[in-house]
Amino acid sequence: MNISIIVPLFNEDESLRELSDWITKVMKENNFTYEVIMIDDGSTDKSWDVIQDIAKINTNFKGIKFQRNYGKSAALNEGFKAxxxxxxxxxxxxMQDSPDExxxxYKMIMVEGFDxxxxxKKKRYDNKLTKNLPSKLFNAAARRSSGIKLHDFNCGLKAYRKKVIKSIEVYGEMHRYIPVLAKWAGFKNIGEKVVEHRARKYGITKFGWERFINGFLDLGTISFISRFGKRPMHFFGLYGSLCFLVGFISSIYLIVLKLIHPNVGLTNSPLFFIALTAMVIGMQLFLAGFIGELIARNSADRNVYLIEKKLGID
Known part of the structure; x- marks a missing residue:
C-alpha cells in the first residue's frame, strides 16, 4: 500500500464528509493505493456515526473510537500502530490542511529520500495575537533546543517513512515533538515543505492558551529525555555531586574553623545551614531524581488507552 493517512479528530462531524471526498479525489487522481484511519478522540457529537457512514461507502476508510478524550498524541500513536x-x-x-499537498x-519521502x-504554514489565517505570536516563540525555542531547523513543529500536516513511525512512541503531549523523537531515534533526514493553510470552515478551534504552556513544559521534558533518557545519571549524578561537593567543602571549612577557633559556634553560622541544605539536595538529586526518572521511563501503562470500538482494523 502506498499511503496511510491518519486523521485525529474531536467533534468534527461537520467537516468529515467533505474531507473524505477531497481525500478520495486526490488519491484517485494520483492512482495511489491508500487507507485513511480516522481516530475519534472521544467526540461528543456525531463524528463516529459519520465515520461509519463514510466507511460503508469507501472501504479504504477505517476508524478507531476512544472511550474518552485522551488527546492528539494518543490518537496519533494508535493510528501509527494501525x-x-x-x-x-x-x-x-x-480542513485547514489541504489533501492536495x-x-x-509522498514524492519527498519516496523519491527525494526524506525520512x-x-x-x-508560512501564511496563516489564525488570530495573530493568540496563535501566531505564541507559535513563533514556541518554534524558536524548539529549534534552539533540538537543533532541528523547522519553522512549524506543531503543523499537523506531516509525512513519514513507515520505519520512522514504527520506531517511535508518542505519548503525553509529545505530538509537537515527533521530529525530535525521530531525530533521537536516528532519523536525521528531516525536511520541510511550505503548505497551504486554509481558514477554518466549520466549528471552532479545540485548542487554547494552555497548549502553549504545555508545549514549553513538554519541550523541557523532551529535551531532557532526548539527552539523558538513556543515561540519567549523567544529569542527576553531575549536579547532585556538585551540590553535595559544595556542601561537603563548606562543612570541612567550618570544622577547620572550629579547630582553629574553638569558641566559634558552628550552628550560629549561616554557612552551616547552607552546607547542610546543599548536601541534602545533592543526595536527593543523586538518588530520588534518578530513581524517579527510571520509573517514569519504564512505566508499563504509559501508552495504554481504552478503545471502545474499531472499524476495519484488526
Missing amino acids: AIGEVIITMDAD VPEL LVSGW
Whole structure:
C-alpha cells in the first residue's frame, strides 16, 4: 500500500464528509493505493456515526473510537500502530490542511529520500495575537533546543517513512515533538515543505492558551529525555555531586574553623545551614531524581488507552 493517512479528530462531524471526498479525489487522481484511519478522540457529537457512514461507502476508510478524550498524541500513536502504508501522512480534520499537498509529500519521502517531512504554514489565517505570536516563540525555542531547523513543529500536516513511525512512541503531549523523537531515534533526514493553510470552515478551534504552556513544559521534558533518557545519571549524578561537593567543602571549612577557633559556634553560622541544605539536595538529586526518572521511563501503562470500538482494523 502506498499511503496511510491518519486523521485525529474531536467533534468534527461537520467537516468529515467533505474531507473524505477531497481525500478520495486526490488519491484517485494520483492512482495511489491508500487507507485513511480516522481516530475519534472521544467526540461528543456525531463524528463516529459519520465515520461509519463514510466507511460503508469507501472501504479504504477505517476508524478507531476512544472511550474518552485522551488527546492528539494518543490518537496519533494508535493510528501509527494501525498504519500499513509505506508513507504515513497525518493531517487535521478541520480542513485547514489541504489533501492536495499529499502527492508532493509522498514524492519527498519516496523519491527525494526524506525520512520525515514537516509542513510549514508560512501564511496563516489564525488570530495573530493568540496563535501566531505564541507559535513563533514556541518554534524558536524548539529549534534552539533540538537543533532541528523547522519553522512549524506543531503543523499537523506531516509525512513519514513507515520505519520512522514504527520506531517511535508518542505519548503525553509529545505530538509537537515527533521530529525530535525521530531525530533521537536516528532519523536525521528531516525536511520541510511550505503548505497551504486554509481558514477554518466549520466549528471552532479545540485548542487554547494552555497548549502553549504545555508545549514549553513538554519541550523541557523532551529535551531532557532526548539527552539523558538513556543515561540519567549523567544529569542527576553531575549536579547532585556538585551540590553535595559544595556542601561537603563548606562543612570541612567550618570544622577547620572550629579547630582553629574553638569558641566559634558552628550552628550560629549561616554557612552551616547552607552546607547542610546543599548536601541534602545533592543526595536527593543523586538518588530520588534518578530513581524517579527510571520509573517514569519504564512505566508499563504509559501508552495504554481504552478503545471502545474499531472499524476495519484488526
